[in-house]
Amino acid sequence: PSSSPAGGQSSIQSMLQQEKEKEKEKGMDVSLQLIMQGIQDLKMKIEDIGKNTQNTEKRTENIEKRMENIEKRMENIEKRTENIEKSTENIEKRTEKTDENDENIQQMMQ
Helix, strand or coil: CCHHHHHHHHHHHHHHHHHHHHHHHHHHHHHHHHHHHHHHHHHHHHHHHHHHHHHHHHHHHHHHHHHHHHHHHHHHHHHHHHHHHHHHHHHHHHHHHHHHHHHHHHHHHC
């Protein structure tokens, strides 16, 4: 009879120990779930950053293309301006010749 209470106590202690271990496991499970959730959140944020980076790269490419187009337009404007200046010079030269011819004709008529 004296051994049975000790045996009963030992089984109670082992049950208590098992309960403690179960509680620890539950706590570890919760911690693990929180860690996994944190990892998922980080993955989502990294994906968002990747998408934002791609969008920024596309925008940068578009801006560069626009800049190239603006430069081409500026070059075309410069060429047109040069052509207009040449045309103006030619008109001025012809006008001078015409004026000279007019003077010559007037002198001949006198």
